[in-house]
Amino acid sequence: MSSLNLEALKKEAAIRAVALIGSGMHVGLGTGSTARYAIEEVGRRVAAGELTGLTCVATSEASDGQARALGLEVGPLTPQPFDLAIDGADEITPDVDLIKGLGGALVREKLVEVQARRLIIIADHTKLVARLGEKAPLPIEVLQFGVQSTLVRLQALGAVGELRRSSPDLHVSDLYVTDNGNFIFDARFAGADLAALERTLKGTLGVVETGLFLKMAERAFVAAPGEVREVVRGR
Numbered sequence: 001m002s003s004l005n006l007e008a009l010k011k012e013a014a015i016r017a018v019a020l021i022g023s024g025m026h027v028g029l030g031t032g033s034t035a036r037y038a039i040e041e042v043g044r045r046v047a048a049g050e051l052t053g054l055t056c057v058a059t060s061e062a063s064d065g066q067a068r069a070l071g072l073e074v075g076p077l078t079p080q081p082f083d084l085a086i087d088g089a090d091e092i093t094p095d096v097d098l099i100k101g102l103g104g105a106l107v108r109e110k111l112v113e114v115q116a117r118r119l120i121i122i123a124d125h126t127k128l129v130a131r132l133g134e135k136a137p138l139p140i141e142v143l144q145f146g147v148q149s150t151l152v153r154l155q156a157l158g159a160v161g162e163l164r165r166s167s168p169d170l171h172v173s174d175l176y177v178t179d180n181g182n183f184i185f186d187a188r189f190a191g192a193d194l195a196a197l198e199r200t201l202k203g204t205l206g207v208v209e210t211g212l213f214l215k216m217a218e219r220a221f222v223a224a225p226g227e228v229r230e231v232v233r234g235r
């Protein structure tokens with residue numbers, strides 16, 4: 001499938017999710033190439049007068065900038081629950097467990113989305129997997145300070161991977177730095193107990209957060225040619 005067609009599918013999924021937003025809602029805005037379409041559609045609906053009194057929190061500097069440029073009201077993260085958060089994902093299981101963070105925004109995404117009454121995922125069909133880790137590595141955000149020591153601890157847990165670079169260009173040796181000033185270790189793990197893996201990783205010194213989003217999402221709109229499929233947790 002051409003990348004142009006995939007973009008059209010991402011947009012279709014985004015439009016379906018944004019249709020769930022109503023006036024006066026407090027909304028979490030995701031990050032990435034699919035979430036961009038959702039933010040664009042929110043902006044369109046606000047500009048058309050279809051939505052009023054919306055307040056938003058963005059999960060990255062990029063999404064914050066896009067939303068503000070569209071005239072959306074964007075504020076800081078407070079303990080106020082979100083009616084809805086809409087975001088993309090890198091892998092989606094049939095029970096809507098997720099790997100997120102290939103776009104580098106996993107920490108802010110988790111901080112926002114854990115407060116969402118409804119977390120709605122949007123994606124094209126290439127993101128569907130039977131098991132997490134099938135295609136994507138697991139992004140783990142780690143502190144810059146002492147990173148080599150953190151990597152030794154992660155490798156001792158069985159992680160195989162590498163620190164993310166800022167560019168796939170082999171001549172660029174700079175490491176990717178997140179909006180929070182941290183590095184990302186893209187890891188592969190053997191083993192099936194992801195909840196246990198998450199607990200172990202969160203207990204590892206130097207680890208800030210992981211891209212495992214387990215039992216957080218309510219549903220995913222997954223667009224394939226000719227249909228947008230709803231994948232619902234617990235169904």
Ligand SMILES: O=C[C@H](O)[C@H](O)[C@H](O)COP(=O)(O)O
Nearest residue numbers: 032033034088101103104105
């Ligand atoms: O850190 C980034 C996020 O988790 C994204 O939502 C995820 O990587 C999916 O991005 P995209 O829609 O560009 O495939």
